[in-house]
Amino acid sequence: MTKQRLNAEDWLRIGLQALARSGPSALRAEALARDLGTTKGSFYWHFRDLPDYLERLIRFWEDRAFEGVVARLDGDLPPRGRLEQLCLLAVGLRDPDYGGAALEPALRAWALSDKGVAEAVARMDARRIAYLKDLCHAAGLDTSTTPTMLYALYVGLETLDHDDAEGVMRAALLRV
Amino acid sequence: MTKQRLNAEDWLRIGLQALARSGPSALRAEALARDLGTTKGSFYWHFRDLPDYLERLIRFWEDRAFEGVVARLDGDLPPRGRLEQLCLLAVGLRDPDYGGAALEPALRAWALSDKGVAEAVARMDARRIAYLKDLCHAAGLDTSTTPTMLYALYVGLETLDHDDAEGVMRAALLRV
DNA sequence: GCTAGACCATACGTCAGCGTATGGAGTTGT
DNA sequence: ACAACTCCATACGCTGACGTATGGTCTAGC
Numbered sequence: 547m548t549k550q551r552l553n554a555e556d557w558l559r560i561g562l563q564a565l566a567r568s569g570p571s572a573l574r575a576e577a578l579a580r581d582l583g584t585t586k587g588s589f590y591w592h593f594r595d596l597p598d599y600l601e602r603l604i605r606f607w608e609d610r611a612f613e614g615v616v617a618r619l620d621g622d623l624p625p626r627g628r629l630e631q632l633c634l635l636a637v638g639l640r641d642p643d644y645g646g647a648a649l650e651p652a653l654r655a656w657a658l659s660d661k662g663v664a665e666a667v668a669r670m671d672a673r674r675i676a677y678l679k680d681l682c683h684a685a686g687l688d689t690s691t692t693p694t695m696l697y698a699l700y701v702g703l704e705t706l707d708h709d710d711a712e713g714v715m716r717a718a719l720l721r722v
Numbered sequence: 723m724t725k726q727r728l729n730a731e732d733w734l735r736i737g738l739q740a741l742a743r744s745g746p747s748a749l750r751a752e753a754l755a756r757d758l759g760t761t762k763g764s765f766y767w768h769f770r771d772l773p774d775y776l777e778r779l780i781r782f783w784e785d786r787a788f789e790g791v792v793a794r795l796d797g798d799l800p801p802r803g804r805l806e807q808l809c810l811l812a813v814g815l816r817d818p819d820y821g822g823a824a825l826e827p828a829l830r831a832w833a834l835s836d837k838g839v840a841e842a843v844a845r846m847d848a849r850r851i852a853y854l855k856d857l858c859h860a861a862g863l864d865t866s867t868t869p870t871m872l873y874a875l876y877v878g879l880e881t882l883d884h885d886d887a888e889g890v891m892r893a894a895l896l897r898v
Numbered sequence: 899g900c901t902a903g904a905c906c907a908t909a910c911g912t913c914a915g916c917g918t919a920t921g922g923a924g925t926t927g928t
Numbered sequence: 929a930c931a932a933c934t935c936c937a938t939a940c941g942c943t944g945a946c947g948t949a950t951g952g953t954c955t956a957g958c
Binding site for chain 2: 568569570571572648651652654655656658659671688690691692694695697698699700701702703705706708710713714717718721722
């Protein structure tokens with residue numbers, strides 16, 4: 547039932563899923579090939595080598611992880627409403643095709659042993675916090691600690707994989 | 723200047739440091755031996771094999787990570803004061819001999835690919851959150867979301883390795 | 899149907915890291 | 929001094945994973 551001819555994006559998607567499921571050590575050509583029901587012959591057709599694949603994998607994530615959430619925001623809401631919607635969206639639904647909620651903790655894990663990944667994650671964090679800061683500013687909230695606090699809370703809830711992450715985030719939003 | 727005869731604890735300490743510095747992939751016998759200025763002959767003298775070492779490493783952490791912080795609390799403080807002291811201690815000083823602030827994110831990274839580690843981390847999380855819940859209860863605070871919120875914030879700040887983690891935590895404590 | 903190119907399977911060389919075997923050096927007690 | 933024990937160095941075989949080489953299969957276009 548799995549498709550027989552693959553393209554590079556199939557390999558990248560399965561890579562994010564494997565990363566989310568089993569951590570960075572799952573990013574090996576032969577193991578991914580098994581997941582896709584093929585062999586590494588296909589892998590080395592679509593990618594020069596493993597570093598090439600990993601580099602494109604991290605860019606694949608980076609190209610989607612910011613827009614994916616922000617694009618869903620309701621532009622008609624006032625700043626405060628958009629802030630709350632953003633925080634609740636972030637801790638809520640994720641796309642399982644791209645690794646689901648476990649992806650980003652695994653990415654941070656990967657960043658521990660790969661400088662390029664660490665830089666990509668740092669860029670993403672900075673970008674998101676800057677966006678949160680703008681929203682807080684527009685909503686007339688404190689901008690010195692609140693944006694970082696909300697973001698750290700998001701990262702922590704994601705890491706802990708807490709059942710009622712949304713409830714906790716909601717309680718926190720009542721207090722900012 | 724490094725000591726010539728080693729014991730098992732030397733290997734465990736260097737293991738936590740390597741884990742914190744470079745992630746789980748650094749937990750290899752020969753690499754650790756280089757760090758200690760010896761060879762894997764010593765490693766296999768003190769440990770049966772790698773699984774044995776890793777198992778003892780995780781227990782080594784588990785035996786210290788809870789008591790290490792709680793023992794420093796000032797018992798004379800009222801509950802609310804102890805809660806605040808605990809949160810600020812947690813995001814603050816760490817023992818670099820045992821891996822420093824980067825250790826626990828690396829442990830969570832490791833947990834992604836090792837079931838035993840995942841269970842140990844889950845036990846630790848549950849234990850700490852239960853302790854926080856007791857403190858919140860004694861302080862007359864909400865116990866449904868606040869303990870998890872404070873803990874997730876701690877985990878997030880630790881993961882982000884934020885410069886002013888203490889300031890962010892302090893701001894959060896003003897609002898619980 | 900045939901050819902060209904895109905895509906995949908398989909076999910192989912290479913290397914890193916595990917675990918073992920064995921001998922040797924250092925230390926302690928007598 | 930010697931024996932016994934603790935601890936470490938080194939050489940070796942083995943496995944898993946990377947990357948290459950080479951040939952096979954599928955599909956599009958004519």
